[in-house]
Amino acid sequence: MQEYLTELPTVVWTPQTFKVFEVMQPYFEEVKFSALVTSAKRLPFEQLSIIKYYIRKLKLNFQFLNFTTWQVDSKESLKETLIYCWQMAWSILLDKGIIISPCLKCKKLTEPNKNKIYNQSPHIMGNAFDIGGGLDSNPQREFDFINDIQQKDKFLKEHIIQILLERSNNCVHIGVKV
Numbered sequence: 001m002q003e004y005l006t007e008l009p010t011v012v013w014t015p016q017t018f019k020v021f022e023v024m025q026p027y028f029e030e031v032k033f034s035a036l037v038t039s040a041k042r043l044p045f046e047q048l049s050i051i052k053y054y055i056r057k058l059k060l061n062f063q064f065l066n067f068t069t070w071q072v073d074s075k076e077s078l079k080e081t082l083i084y085c086w087q088m089a090w091s092i093l094l095d096k097g098i099i100i101s102p103c104l105k106c107k108k109l110t111e112p113n114k115n116k117i118y119n120q121s122p123h124i125m126g127n128a129f130d131i132g133g134g135l136d137s138n139p140q141r142e143f144d145f146i147n148d149i150q151q152k153d154k155f156l157k158e159h160i161i162q163i164l165l166e167r168s169n170n171c172v173h174i175g176v177k178v
């Protein structure tokens with residue numbers, strides 16, 4: 001039997017995200033709608049890889065010369081306080097419109113919203129998965145379809161708490177109840 005809603009081999013499920021995925025599958029099959037889950041649970045070091053990727057992409061590597069050596073928990077001092085070595089770069093990325101979560105819960109270091117505390121990604125907590133993920137040119141279709149089946153299905157209505165069109169990643173982000 002051909003599957004329509006499928007996953008990349010790199011996807012790491014949690015029981016709560018996998019259950020939602022399983023309940024969604026027959027709806028995709030029914031209308032022969034092919035879609036791909038690109039990411040579910042992520043670890044803090046994977047979030048750091050995303051930050052490093054954008055440092056290169058936005059040419060911030062001239063400002064953060066040893067960024068390739070950063071670890072998730074390595075720290076450095078900024079004036080009198082200790083910060084994570086990636087914390088300033090992550091703050092600057094937010095200012096440049098790259099909306100990503102920090103590797104670990106921390107404060108933003110730049111204005112606007114300086115000192116505001118940001119939580120880890122729901123992906124790190126294992127409560128989210130993405131469909132589309134840059135391989136699909138039109139995640140709007142997935143977004144509409146998932147909204148539609150969420151309305152129809154009692155389980156999905158209860159367990160999907162967020163459906164977000166992430167234009168920068170070209171994917172639909174699905175937040176799942178813990």
Ligand SMILES: [Zn+2]
Pocket residue numbers: 123128129130172173174
């Ligand atoms: Zn996501």
